Amino acid sequence: MTLTLDTKKLEQIVGPENMLTDPVDLVVYSSDATHTKSKPNIVIFPTTTQQVSDIMKYASANRIPVVPRGAGSSLSGGPVAVKGGIIVDFTKMNKILNVDTDNFEVLVEPGVVYKTLEKKLKPLGLFFPPDPSSQDWCTIGGMIAENAGGMRAVKYGVTRDWVMGLEVVLANGDIAWFGSGTYKFASGYEMHRLIVGSEGTLALITKALLKVAPLPEARLAAIAYFKTLEEAGKCVYETIRRGLQPSGAEIMDRLTMDAVSKFTGITFPECGAVVVNELDGDTDSIKKRLKILEEIYKQHNAISYRIAKDEHEAEKIFESRHAAYSALSTYKPTTELEDVTVPISKVPEMFKRIEEISKKYGIMIATFGHMGDGNLHPNILYDENIPEEKEKAELVKDEIFKAALDLKGTITGEHGVGCSKIKFFGIEHSPCSVNAQKAIKKALDPYNILNPGKIFGEM
Amino acid sequence: MTVKGKLSPKLSKSIIEALQKCSQCGKCRSICPTFEYKNIESYNERGRLMLYKAWNNGEIEASPAFIDRVYTCLLCRVCEETCPPKVRYMEIAEAVRGKLAEEGVGPVPEQKQAIEAIKKTGNVFGQESKLNEGDLAEFFTTAPKDADYYFFVGCMAGRNYTNLAKNAILILRKAGLTVGLDPDEKCCAGVAKLQGVESDFSKIAAENVKHIEGLNPKKIFTVCPMCYAALKKEYPWTKHIPIQHITEVYAELLAKKMIKPTRELPAKVVFFDSCHLGRWSGVYDAPRIVLNSIPGLQIIELERTRNLQRCCGGPIRVPYVDFRNEIAGRTLQEVEASGAEYLVTPCGTCLFNLQSVASANFMEDLKIVDISEVLAFSLELIDKIPQYEFE
Numbered sequence: 001m002t003l004t005l006d007t008k009k010l011e012q013i014v015g016p017e018n019m020l021t022d023p024v025d026l027v028v029y030s031s032d033a034t035h036t037k038s039k040p041n042i043v044i045f046p047t048t049t050q051q052v053s054d055i056m057k058y059a060s061a062n063r064i065p066v067v068p069r070g071a072g073s074s075l076s077g078g079p080v081a082v083k084g085g086i087i088v089d090f091t092k093m094n095k096i097l098n099v100d101t102d103n104f105e106v107l108v109e110p111g112v113v114y115k116t117l118e119k120k121l122k123p124l125g126l127f128f129p130p131d132p133s134s135q136d137w138c139t140i141g142g143m144i145a146e147n148a149g150g151m152r153a154v155k156y157g158v159t160r161d162w163v164m165g166l167e168v169v170l171a172n173g174d175i176a177w178f179g180s181g182t183y184k185f186a187s188g189y190e191m192h193r194l195i196v197g198s199e200g201t202l203a204l205i206t207k208a209l210l211k212v213a214p215l216p217e218a219r220l221a222a223i224a225y226f227k228t229l230e231e232a233g234k235c236v237y238e239t240i241r242r243g244l245q246p247s248g249a250e251i252m253d254r255l256t257m258d259a260v261s262k263f264t265g266i267t268f269p270e271c272g273a274v275v276v277n278e279l280d281g282d283t284d285s286i287k288k289r290l291k292i293l294e295e296i297y298k299q300h301n302a303i304s305y306r307i308a309k310d311e312h313e314a315e316k317i318f319e320s321r322h323a324a325y326s327a328l329s330t331y332k333p334t335t336e337l338e339d340v341t342v343p344i345s346k347v348p349e350m351f352k353r354i355e356e357i358s359k360k361y362g363i364m365i366a367t368f369g370h371m372g373d374g375n376l377h378p379n380i381l382y383d384e385n386i387p388e389e390k391e392k393a394e395l396v397k398d399e400i401f402k403a404a405l406d407l408k409g410t411i412t413g414e415h416g417v418g419c420s421k422i423k424f425f426g427i428e429h430s431p432c433s434v435n436a437q438k439a440i441k442k443a444l445d446p447y448n449i450l451n452p453g454k455i456f457g458e459m
Numbered sequence: 460m461t462v463k464g465k466l467s468p469k470l471s472k473s474i475i476e477a478l479q480k481c482s483q484c485g486k487c488r489s490i491c492p493t494f495e496y497k498n499i500e501s502y503n504e505r506g507r508l509m510l511y512k513a514w515n516n517g518e519i520e521a522s523p524a525f526i527d528r529v530y531t532c533l534l535c536r537v538c539e540e541t542c543p544p545k546v547r548y549m550e551i552a553e554a555v556r557g558k559l560a561e562e563g564v565g566p567v568p569e570q571k572q573a574i575e576a577i578k579k580t581g582n583v584f585g586q587e588s589k590l591n592e593g594d595l596a597e598f599f600t601t602a603p604k605d606a607d608y609y610f611f612v613g614c615m616a617g618r619n620y621t622n623l624a625k626n627a628i629l630i631l632r633k634a635g636l637t638v639g640l641d642p643d644e645k646c647c648a649g650v651a652k653l654q655g656v657e658s659d660f661s662k663i664a665a666e667n668v669k670h671i672e673g674l675n676p677k678k679i680f681t682v683c684p685m686c687y688a689a690l691k692k693e694y695p696w697t698k699h700i701p702i703q704h705i706t707e708v709y710a711e712l713l714a715k716k717m718i719k720p721t722r723e724l725p726a727k728v729v730f731f732d733s734c735h736l737g738r739w740s741g742v743y744d745a746p747r748i749v750l751n752s753i754p755g756l757q758i759i760e761l762e763r764t765r766n767l768q769r770c771c772g773g774p775i776r777v778p779y780v781d782f783r784n785e786i787a788g789r790t791l792q793e794v795e796a797s798g799a800e801y802l803v804t805p806c807g808t809c810l811f812n813l814q815s816v817a818s819a820n821f822m823e824d825l826k827i828v829d830i831s832e833v834l835a836f837s838l839e840l841i842d843k844i845p846q847y848e849f850e
């Protein structure tokens with residue numbers, strides 16, 4: 001496909017210092033944290049909403065694909081220009097515009113990095129709860145577009161729950177504001193919530209009004225070891241049923257533990273599953289809930305458990321979970337991280353199915369994840385250079401998705417469909433549902449220039 | 460997308476495997492100093508690794524832009540500290556530079572010149588004089604074999620910032636130790652190693668080993684962290700000679716109570732962990748022990764400290780001075796904002812680069828000093844710091 005692009009025109013909009021056309025840069029901007037690869041024709045870095053609007057006017061008049069990008073940490077090929085075109089990198093729109101401590105709201109540009117926002121809020125006793133593991137480098141724009149979640153989602157929800165309003169540039173270059181600065185909002189469609197998770201396919205986000213929360217007085221971490229994943233699963237379920245409101249309920253299987261041990265030197269006792277919990281809130285309430293938590297651990301035959309005495313120990317406890325993804329890369333040349341999500345009562349069953357799939361194909365699957373909200377990360381471990389393994393891994397992926405859907409779950413809880421799960425999107429959603437979603441896409445982006453080739457594949 | 464016909468890969472199998480360890484997660488965006496400055500992905504570890512791969516596959520050529528991305532890398536290794544799958548970046552970068560040197564397209568002319576100077580004169584500045592013909596002449600009192608320590612002075616302290624060497628000798632003498640120098644000392648050639656010119660490096664390293672072993676020293680110390688890393692980690696020694704950085708020597712002397720700092724320095728101080736002392740050699744505590752021994756002195760640890768310290772930018776100063784200015788400038792701003800009065804370095808190169816940028820930015824209130832200077836001051840061996848002030 002040949003695209004003709006008037007770089008002079010784009011240069012007039014953003015200035016020569018804000019665009020890249022050298023093949024060396026185009027190679028680097030051809031990928032994200034997956035191995036999807038496709039070169040854009042140009043990368044530009046707008047610095048104002050007006051520039052974004054002018055870019056879209058130009059792109060829409062000339063039917064040129066536009067792919068927004070934050071830190072490029074997506075795990076689904078989201079910011080990859082699969083149809084070529086313009087990558088609009090938002091990282092120079094990175095100002096925190098306003099912190100409204102009276103109303104617990106912040107107004108930010110999309111290129112603000114999560115960690116930068118966190119640093120700004122902490123001294124004010126505030127925090128932005130969605131906490132993806134990529135928080136040191138991912139942008140708020142990327143988080144919104146992917147509806148990112150994190151370990152604390154079990155208590156605080158995902159990005160969508162904290163977005164109050166968005167300034168966006170539409171495909172035709174119009175600048176629109178969606179949502180409101182109020183906690184309640186019944187005036188028309190909640191368009192801002194639709195834009196959240198739309199993976200850059202409906203509009204470009206240029207400002208975000210976010211809700212923030214007061215930092216809890218204290219946080220406490222605990223780690224418990226179980227003989228089986230099933231027991232661990234039941235234990236986590238019980239903590240939620242009994243209203244402990246954990247702000248973290250993570251799980252790792254044995255394969256993951258072994259990898260973490262090898263990678264970091266952290267040791268685990270003989271067990272089949274480990275659960276990492278966090279409780280936050282005021283000190284009295286934590287004490288009360290901790291007692292119940294210990295009771296639940298015992299009732300569910302925890303082999304042993306440990307409560308962190310201080311922040312440092314808490315960090316140590318979470319360190320093992322944080323290391324999981326990288327540690328797993330030590331097993332095999334290829335690690336494919338999925339993020340299927342099932343209703344929480346179905347977590348133990350999902351684990352069982354994953355184990356069966358692994359056995360059936362003789363392919364290693366290591367699983368860790370956000371157990372408290374049913375969001376699991378099965379990692380398919382194989383060698384993509386061996387055709388037979390590659391083929392099997394594809395089948396394994398198929399079956400994992402099907403198992404999740406069979407348990408009334410979803411193919412992705414937080415990473416998005418991007419271009420890596422298109423095939424399964426049509427399986428998860430009925431033709432009528434897909435058509436309705438496509439109708440929205442067509443209404444907002446009639447020429448299919450906003451991140452084409454994502455979610456639906458061909459329109 | 461045109462992919463050039465399948466060329467045979469330029470890099471070895473083990474380097475290609477090391478390259479494949481990168482999961483492209485992007486975390487190095489949050490730490491790489493050249494990316495902090497440029498905000499362009501091809502200027503961080505992830506981007507550079509993608510470029511090395513593409514070049515290795517014949518997908519891109521060694522174009523001027525490619526050369527720029529390769530050689531603007533500071534080789535500071537801070538990205539290795541936070542990389543989740545622990546990609547061995549340094550090894551890869553050196554191999555790429557090695558191949559580029561072999562193909563005659565690297566290093567950049569300015570770096571080539573430095574290596575040529577070392578080969579020709581035995582020092583990086585290309586000076587024809589011997590070490591005992593300059594500022595340090597009076598310190599050539601003991602032969603290395605007779606001294607408690609042989610002091611491998613290095614180009615910077617031997618020829619430019621001679622106070623760095625003088626202070627170290629004065630302090631050791633105060634502890635009752637003798638220090639031997641060698642008029643024929645030659646550059647450690649660490650620069651050649653960094654630029655991937657392995658043949659030059661190994662030749663000089665072998666010559667130096669032979670020469671130094673012939674001096675029969677009991678122990679060796681250096682003040683320059685790069686010399687230290689080269690001698691300690693890279694040299695093919697045939698005899699066992701203990702090698703220490705001067706800060707490790709000081710820490711030992713303090714522990715044995717052979718020196719006792721008494722003069723107060725009531726000031727807030729930031730210690731600057733040099734790349735070669737910290738990340739390359741793992742020496743973080745010794746300089747802090749030294750500073751903590753000084754009455755009145757208070758160390759402030761900034762967010763990027765120890766293994767996360769941002770490089771001074773010095774390694775690419777000559778070819779890419781804008782990078783150096785921006786990168787050092789960022790650190791200086793952070794130090795200034797912390798309210799510290801002194802920035803203490805363990806490295807002549809860091810000292811020079813930080814001072815140059817501070818003076819260009821009129822940061823007159825911040826005193827940038829060498830660690831030996833601070834200790835010598837507290838031991839009442841010198842009366843004024845900083846010894847090097849900038850106009």
Ligand SMILES: Cc1cc2nc3c(=O)[nH]c(=O)nc-3n(C[C@H](O)[C@H](O)[C@H](O)COP(=O)(O)OP(=O)(O)OC[C@H]3O[C@@H](n4cnc5c(N)ncnc54)[C@H](O)[C@@H]3O)c2cc1C
Pocket residue numbers: 032033067068069070071072073074075077078079090110131132133134137138139140141142143144145146147148149150151199200201203204205206325414415451483484485
């Ligand atoms: C090691 C690692 C850990 C991770 N952990 C988590 C986790 O715990 N939870 C989780 O949810 N995700 C996680 N992710 C996935 C990813 O980091 C998140 O989705 C993140 O929010 C993406 O942000 P980004 O700035 O990198 O966006 P990018 O990857 O650049 O882009 C993501 C998507 O957003 C779109 N986009 C970006 N900016 C805009 C904008 N201004 N307007 C419109 N669309 C835009 C892009 O087109 C793309 O579709 C992880 C990834 C890695 C590599």
Ligand code: SF4
Pocket residue numbers: 480481482483484485486487488504505508541542543544545546
């Ligand atoms: S942090 Fe390491 S693994 Fe992640 S992108 Fe950078 S080099 Fe690759």
Ligand code: SF4
Pocket residue numbers: 490491492493494502503504507531532533534535536537538539548
């Ligand atoms: S070595 Fe330093 S400059 Fe080079 S990529 Fe790593 S962090 Fe960046």
